[in-house]
Amino acid sequence: MLFLLCPLILAAQEEEFDMSAFEEASDAKVFVTNKILGLSPTKLLNLSFDYAGQNTWTTTSGDAFPGNFPESESNFNSNYGLRLETNYPVISNNRLIVNAYLNYWESRYNADASEPPVAQFFNNNELRTTALGAVIFKPLDDRQFLLFQLEGAINGNYNFNDINVDFGKTKFSGSALYGWKSNDYTNIAFGVSRTYRGGRLLHLPVFMFNKTFNETWGLEVLLPARAYLRRNFSPKSFLMLGGELEGQSYHLQGPASNTFQGDLANNDWELRKSEIRTRISWDRAITDFIWFNVQAGTIITYRLDVDTTATSPDAWLTNSLGIPFYFRFGIQLVSP
Amino acid sequence: MKKHIFFLFVLLTPLFLLSSASFTQSQKDKDLILGNWKPSNGRSVVQIYKGNPQNGEDPEKYYGKIVWLSEPNDENGNPRTDINNDDKELRKKALKGLVIMKDMEFEEVDGKVVYWEGGTIYDPNNGSTYDFESEINKKNPNTMDGRGFIGVSLFGRTDTWTRMVRK
Numbered sequence: 124m125l126f127l128l129c130p131l132i133l134a135a136q137e138e139e140f141d142m143s144a145f146e147e148a149s150d151a152k153v154f155v156t157n158k159i160l161g162l163s164p165t166k167l168l169n170l171s172f173d174y175a176g177q178n179t180w181t182t183t184s185g186d187a188f189p190g191n192f193p194e195s196e197s198n199f200n201s202n203y204g205l206r207l208e209t210n211y212p213v214i215s216n217n218r219l220i221v222n223a224y225l226n227y228w229e230s231r232y233n234a235d236a237s238e239p240p241v242a243q244f245f246n247n248n249e250l251r252t253t254a255l256g257a258v259i260f261k262p263l264d265d266r267q268f269l270l271f272q273l274e275g276a277i278n279g280n281y282n283f284n285d286i287n288v289d290f291g292k293t294k295f296s297g298s299a300l301y302g303w304k305s306n307d308y309t310n311i312a313f314g315v316s317r318t319y320r321g322g323r324l325l326h327l328p329v330f331m332f333n334k335t336f337n338e339t340w341g342l343e344v345l346l347p348a349r350a351y352l353r354r355n356f357s358p359k360s361f362l363m364l365g366g367e368l369e370g371q372s373y374h375l376q377g378p379a380s381n382t383f384q385g386d387l388a389n390n391d392w393e394l395r396k397s398e399i400r401t402r403i404s405w406d407r408a409i410t411d412f413i414w415f416n417v418q419a420g421t422i423i424t425y426r427l428d429v430d431t432t433a434t435s436p437d438a439w440l441t442n443s444l445g446i447p448f449y450f451r452f453g454i455q456l457v458s459p
Numbered sequence: 460m461k462k463h464i465f466f467l468f469v470l471l472t473p474l475f476l477l478s479s480a481s482f483t484q485s486q487k488d489k490d491l492i493l494g495n496w497k498p499s500n501g502r503s504v505v506q507i508y509k510g511n512p513q514n515g516e517d518p519e520k521y522y523g524k525i526v527w528l529s530e531p532n533d534e535n536g537n538p539r540t541d542i543n544n545d546d547k548e549l550r551k552k553a554l555k556g557l558v559i560m561k562d563m564e565f566e567e568v569d570g571k572v573v574y575w576e577g578g579t580i581y582d583p584n585n586g587s588t589y590d591f592e593s594e595i596n597k598k599n600p601n602t603m604d605g606r607g608f609i610g611v612s613l614f615g616r617t618d619t620w621t622r623m624v625r626k
Binding site for chain 1: 501527585589618624626
C-alpha cells in the first residue's frame with residue numbers, strides 16, 4: 124500500500140507552489156531585519172596592522188596654558204600598531220539583536236633620540252585603547268527599528284607594568300537612533316550621540332543611510348563617524364572609497380608624563396586626538412568566512428592637543444601636524 | 460495454557476499500544492519541521508521535505524528547497540539563477556527549486572522544544588554555506604528558529620522562519 128502511495132507522495136512534493144493559496148500562519152509576527160542586500164558583512168573578528176609614515180608635529184601653548192610653552196617641532200618616523208576587534212552576537216533573533224564587542228588598539232610612535240621632549244614622550248609611551256561595548260538592534264514592526272550603541276573605553280598610556288589602568292578615567296559614549304527600512308536595499312536612521320570621536324566629549328546628531336543601488340554600487344553612511352561609496356565586484360569582493368573620523372581622549376599618567384609636561388606641575392593629562400582617515404579599502408573572501416582587508420589613505424589630524432580635562436574646548440598645548448600616508452592590512456572572520 | 464496466553468496478551472497489549480502511541484508522537488515531533496517556511500527577510504519560501512533517495516538524499520534527513528521568490532526574475536527579466544555560487548558551472552542553475560538546506564537530522568525533544576541539527580544552509584545572496592540547526596517550540600509550531608553558524612553555534616545568527624499555511 125505504501126509502495127503504491129509513493130508516486131503520489133513524490134508527485135505532491137514536486138507540485139508547483141502557488142503563493143496565492145498560502146498565507147503566513149496567523150500567530151506569527153513579522154519584524155524588520157537589520158540586513159541590507161549588498162552591504163559589507165559584519166566581522167566577528169578583525170586583526171589588523173596599521174602603519175602611518177613620517178610626520179612632523181609643531182607643538183605650541185594653547186589658550187588654557189598659563190604662560191608661554193616654548194614652541195617645538197618633532198619629527199616622527201612612523202606611527203604603527205595592532206588592532207584587535209571582536210564582535211560577538213549575544214542575542215540574535217527576529218525580535219532583538221545584541222552584539223557585544225571588545226576592541227584593543229595600540230598606537231606606537233617612533234622618533235629619533237635627538238628629537239624634542241614631546242617626541243621622546245610618545246617614543247616611550249604607547250597609546251592604548253580598550254573598548255567594551257554593545258550594539259542593540261530592536262525592531263518595532265516590519266519596517267521601523269531602534270538602534271543603540273553603548274561603550275566604555277579605557278584610553279591612555281597604561282602599559283600593564285609601572286603605569287596601571289585608571290578605571291576612574293573610563294570614557295563612556297553611546298548613540299540612540301530611530302530608523303526605518305524602506306526595502307531590502309535601503310535603510311535610514313536619525314539620532315543623537317555622545318562621542319569622543321572629535322577628541323573631546325561632544326554631543327552630536329547622527330545620521331545613518333545604507334543604500335544598495337544595484338549589484339555594483341552602494342552607499343554606507345553613518346555620520347559623523349564614516350561615509351563610504353561601495354563598489355561590489357561580487358558578494359565576496361568589494362572596494363570602499365571614503366573616510367572615517369577616529370578619535371579618543373587618552374588619559375596620560377605616571378612617571379613618564381613628567382618628561383612630557385616639562386614645567387607643568389600637574390601630571391594628570393588628557394591627550395585629545397581626532398583624525399579623519401580618507402581611504403580606499405578592499406575586502407575579499409579567502410574562504411567563505413575568512414576575509415582579508417587592505418586599505419590605504421591619508422590621515423588628516425583634526426585635533427591633537429593636551430589639557431587637564433576631556434571636555435574643555437580650550438587646551439594647554441596644541442599640535443599642528445602634516446598629512447601622512449597610511450596603510451592597514453587585516454584578517455577577518457565574517458559573520459553569517 | 461490458554462489462560463496464560465490470555466494473561467500475557469492482556470499484559471502486553473497496553474504496553475504495545477503505549478509504545479505505538481509514543482512512536483507515533485515521536486515521529487510527529489520529528490516531522491514538525493516539514494512544510495513551507497518563509498525566512499524573516501520575506502524574500503523566499505523554503506519547502507522542507509524528507510530526503511528523496513532518487514536524488515541521492517537520505518530519507519532519514521530533512522532538506523529544504525526554494526519554492527517561491529519575491530523577485531523571481533533578474534534585471535533583464537530572466538529567471539534568477541545562482542549567480543553567486545563559487546562553482547561557475549552551478550551559476551546557471553535556477554534559484555527556484557534550489558536545495559539550500561541539507562542533511563538536517565532530528566536531534567531530540569527537550570520539554571516542549573524540538574531540535575534538529577547537523578545540517579547546512581546555503582545563502583544564495585553571497586554563495587556561502589554555513590552549518591545549520593533549528594528548533595521549534597511545540598507551543599508555537601508555526602515559527603522555527605534557524606541558526607546559521609561557523610563551526611560552533613556560538614559564532615552564528617538566528618533567523619526566525621514563519622510557517623506558510625493554506626488559506
